[in-house]
Amino acid sequence: MPRHRKLRKVVAPPNFKGYRPYGNQTAKAEAVELLYEEYEAIKLADYDLMHHLDASKLMGVSRPTFARIYESARRKIARALVEAKEIKTMYGNALMDKSWFLCNECNARFTIPKTVTKRACAICRSTSINSVVDSQ
Amino acid sequence: MKTIITSTGNSKSDRFDLRFGRAAYFCLYDDETGHVSFHDNKHLAASHGAGPKAAEFAYELGAEKVISGDFGPKAKDVLDKLNIQMAIIENDDQTVGDIIGIIK
Numbered sequence: 601m602p603r604h605r606k607l608r609k610v611v612a613p614p615n616f617k618g619y620r621p622y623g624n625q626t627a628k629a630e631a632v633e634l635l636y637e638e639y640e641a642i643k644l645a646d647y648d649l650m651h652h653l654d655a656s657k658l659m660g661v662s663r664p665t666f667a668r669i670y671e672s673a674r675r676k677i678a679r680a681l682v683e684a685k686e687i688k689t690m691y692g693n694a695l696m697d698k699s700w701f702l703c704n705e706c707n708a709r710f711t712i713p714k715t716v717t718k719r720a721c722a723i724c725r726s727t728s729i730n731s732v733v734d735s736q
Numbered sequence: 737m738k739t740i741i742t743s744t745g746n747s748k749s750d751r752f753d754l755r756f757g758r759a760a761y762f763c764l765y766d767d768e769t770g771h772v773s774f775h776d777n778k779h780l781a782a783s784h785g786a787g788p789k790a791a792e793f794a795y796e797l798g799a800e801k802v803i804s805g806d807f808g809p810k811a812k813d814v815l816d817k818l819n820i821q822m823a824i825i826e827n828d829d830q831t832v833g834d835i836i837g838i839i840k
Contacts, residue, residue, distance in 0.1 A: 613809060691806045706838075710823035713816070715800070722801055722823035723838055 604707065607695035608637035608669065609660040618688040619680070632680040635692025638673030645670055660695075704728040739765045739839060740794050741832050742804040746774040748833035752825065754805025757787030763832045764797050767840065787811030794820060803835060 613636055637659065644655035656666030680687045700709050703721035710722035720727045742759035744751045753759035762775045775797065779789040787807070791814035794802055801821040805828060815822055825835070 708823055708825050711816070711821055713819040713821050715819045716821055722821050723803070723825065723835075725839075 605693045606661060606665075607693050607702075608640065609658065610636050610640045610694040611658070613694070614639045614689045616689065618686055620686045621680075621684040624684045629686075631686040631688040632676045633690045634673065634676050634687050635690050636694035637669050637692050638676065639689060640694070641666060641670040642673045642677070701729050701731055704730065737767055737801065738797065738799045739767065739801040739803060740797065740799040741765060741835050742802075743774065743832045746776075748772065748836065749831050752803075752805070752828055752830050752832055752835055754826075754828045756802070756804040756807050756811055757790045759790070759804065762790070762793070762797070763836075764799065765836050765839075772836065785810070788814045791815045791818065791820070794818075803839075 614634075618631065640659060641655065644650045644658065645652060648655075650658075652666050652670070653663045656663040659666060659669075661669070677687070679685065700711060701719075701721075702709055703724060703726055705721065705726035705728055706724045708721060708723040712719065712722075719729060721729055741763040742753040742756055743761040743763045744753045744759070746761050748763075750761075753761070758780055759777055760780065762777060764773045764775060765771075775793075777786075777790065778793075779786045782789065788810045791802075791811045794815070795818045799820060801823065802815065803823045803825060805824060805826060807815065807822055807824070812822065
């Protein structure tokens with residue numbers, strides 16, 4: 601079993617669900633799936649003009665991993681432009697805030713509201729859980 | 737405790753729906769009585785606000801836990817305020833019946 605992916609911290613999710621090409625009758629119905637972390641990588645590197653190292657720290661991943669996310673993002677956008685494909689944004693491995701927990705048994709993510717006193721997985725009831733932030 | 741599982745159809749053999757606000761059906765499961773019921777998503781075709789409306793619907797049904805594949809930021813805010821627990825399962829190859837089997 602591969603090591604599970606660290607969740608990438610995303611400050612704000614994209615403000616859109618996707619982009620669609622127009623003026624092209626032969627456009628394929630298939631869409632390119634841009635993950636939230638890839639959108640965040642493009643935003644940090646090319647919109648906020650941050651250095652990769654600073655951007656990687658902000659997202660809670662190493663610089664090489666940031667570079668891979670960024671590269672994947674650029675390639676997906678290029679593919680969408682050249683092949684006139686729709687872009688859809690997907691949640692991916694993003695982490696939006698601190699309230700999520702991760703179950704070590706079944707890999708489900710869940711929240712624990714104030715009314716729940718037991719610290720156990722919401723799916724399999726395993727007590728082997730970590731805060732998503734702590735496990736990074 | 738009542739749990740809502742998002743579903744693509746209205747039977748236990750239908751697949752789990754990864755979307756919350758735009759899930760086709762909500763399956764309400766009561767682990768005390770074992771009762772399972774399916775409810776249409778009335779806001780499926782809404783142009784906006786499907787997530788928060790689904791969250792309010794979950795509250796009206798008396799659910800304390802919601803299992804889906806993803807929660808939008810607005811739906812998450814509402815569910816947080818209503819103290820409803822959210823759980824995310826990322827693979828959609830399970831049926832609603834499978835998930836009920838796990839949480840039983």
